[in-house]
Amino acid sequence: MGIRDLRRIFKGIVINPVAPDRVDYYDPGYLVIEGERIARLTLDDPQSEFPGADFRDMNEKVILPGFVDTHVHLPQFAIMGVGKGQLLTWLNTCTYPEETRFADPQYAEKISTAFFDELIANGTTTAVIYCSIHEHATDIAFTAARAKGVRAFIGKTMMDRNSPSELQEDSQDSIEASMRLFERWDNSDGGRLRYIFTPRYAASCSMSLMQRVGEIARATGAFVQSHLAENIDEVEWVHELFPGKASYAAVYDDAGVLGPRTLMAHCIHLSAKEIDLLAERAVKVAFCPYSNRALHSGTMPYRKLREAGISISLGTDIAGAPTLSMFEQMREAIRATGMTPAEALYLATLAGAAALGLSDRIGNFVPGKDADFLAVAVKPRATAEEALSTLGLHCNKNWVAEVYVRGNLMYF
Numbered sequence: 532m533g534i535r536d537l538r539r540i541f542k543g544i545v546i547n548p549v550a551p552d553r554v555d556y557y558d559p560g561y562l563v564i565e566g567e568r569i570a571r572l573t574l575d576d577p578q579s580e581f582p583g584a585d586f587r588d589m590n591e592k593v594i595l596p597g598f599v600d601t602h603v604h605l606p607q608f609a610i611m612g613v614g615k616g617q618l619l620t621w622l623n624t625c626t627y628p629e630e631t632r633f634a635d636p637q638y639a640e641k642i643s644t645a646f647f648d649e650l651i652a653n654g655t656t657t658a659v660i661y662c663s664i665h666e667h668a669t670d671i672a673f674t675a676a677r678a679k680g681v682r683a684f685i686g687k688t689m690m691d692r693n694s695p696s697e698l699q700e701d702s703q704d705s706i707e708a709s710m711r712l713f714e715r716w717d718n719s720d721g722g723r724l725r726y727i728f729t730p731r732y733a734a735s736c737s738m739s740l741m742q743r744v745g746e747i748a749r750a751t752g753a754f755v756q757s758h759l760a761e762n763i764d765e766v767e768w769v770h771e772l773f774p775g776k777a778s779y780a781a782v783y784d785d786a787g788v789l790g791p792r793t794l795m796a797h798c799i800h801l802s803a804k805e806i807d808l809l810a811e812r813a814v815k816v817a818f819c820p821y822s823n824r825a826l827h828s829g830t831m832p833y834r835k836l837r838e839a840g841i842s843i844s845l846g847t848d849i850a851g852a853p854t855l856s857m858f859e860q861m862r863e864a865i866r867a868t869g870m871t872p873a874e875a876l877y878l879a880t881l882a883g884a885a886a887l888g889l890s891d892r893i894g895n896f897v898p899g900k901d902a903d904f905l906a907v908a909v910k911p912r913a914t915a916e917e918a919l920s921t922l923g924l925h926c927n928k929n930w931v932a933e934v935y936v937r938g939n940l941m942y943f
């Protein structure tokens with residue numbers, strides 16, 4: 532019998548995020564999987580209803596939906612935790628030299644494979660990924676994502692100015708390479724792989740490059756990602772580079788790249804007007820609290836953005852953060868904002884799904900959604916609620932016992 536027909540029941544402490552301020556606890560709960568999909572989540576033992584189903588007692592492990600990392604740099608995998616200084620120094624001294632190495636397909640292959648293995652080992656089953664500027668390395672990353680079966684939004688970074696010569700592209704070449712990748716990969720592997728146009732940030736992109744991206748995104752409905760207002764020196768530099776523009780956010784808006792399928796990372800140093808503009812354009816914000824602390828970038832005004840109605844999800848932003856663990860992002864989000872562990876779990880799962888237009892496919896345990904989940908060995912524990920607080924405040928990768936991607940055990 533193939534995985535597609537297999538019916539399985541997992542018994543454990545199931546924690547199901549359903550809204551920013553609400554998780555449902557099943558202690559114990561029974562998660563019924565049919566092939567690659569969730570069939571049911573219930574408090575009552577369903578074994579008599581599903582005779583012949585494979586039964587697994589997870590022995591008090593906590594079962595969570597797979598994490599959604601909405602901002603991560605694959606070619607920075609090998610430099611997690613390396614370097615010092617703030618953003619602009621760190622880009623020049625650590626990040627760019629490492630990304631240059633992706634011109635070598637063998638190196639790109641080695642890091643791409645290791646990256647997806649580590650992503651899954653951390654319980655992340657969907658990710659929104661920056662590659663290097665190299666078209667071929669981006670093909671390699673897509674191929675690696677497909678081999679592992681994860682959901683991924685992947686884009687070739689675009690940079691046509693203010694970059695080291697090995698990483699600087701001709702504007703037209705950058706557009707053409709991105710278009711080829713879009714045509715080759717967008718909606719491939721059953722729709723699980725999406726192409727995302729990736730102008731790195733306004734400082735390394737000309738207005739005309741960003742305008743072309745805006746036109747393409749409007750014409751095709753493609754996703755776009757970039758960085759916005761991460762660091763004070765970066766913001767000042769962007770003001771200098773675009774002297775006629777009202778603000779950093781206005782630069783992107785004038786280029787036509789702000790829309791509901793655009794993800795902007797960081798969004799720390801924004802004026803009230805810029806926050807309103809992002810809300811009006813329904814831009815999605817990737818909150819990367821660990822990176823923001825590690826690079827001394829500042830603290831994103833989480834409540835202000837939420838109150839403006841902006842959709843916020845979590846991102847690791849490696850190598851800004853020194854770990855791919857979404858538990859560690861949850862912990863940083865709790866520390867930075869005072870949010871509850873329940874809200875942090877929501878940000879790490881269902882909020883990411885919603886930002887990507889995938890809340891009907893992933894993000895929590897609802898019948899019909901993909902069976903993407905992890906089992907976490909949280910102990911000792913008394914109640915499911917205490918387990919959630921341990922998850923939010925204490926856990927890391929070492930606590931992840933098993934990870935399933937569409938019903939397939941991919942890590943144990």
Ligand code: GUN
Nearest residue numbers: 604626731732758848851
């Ligand atoms: N801004 C432009 N590029 C980057 C990057 O690679 N990482 C972070 N954190 N910010 C950026």
Ligand code: FE
Nearest residue numbers: 604758796848
């Ligand atoms: Fe980033």
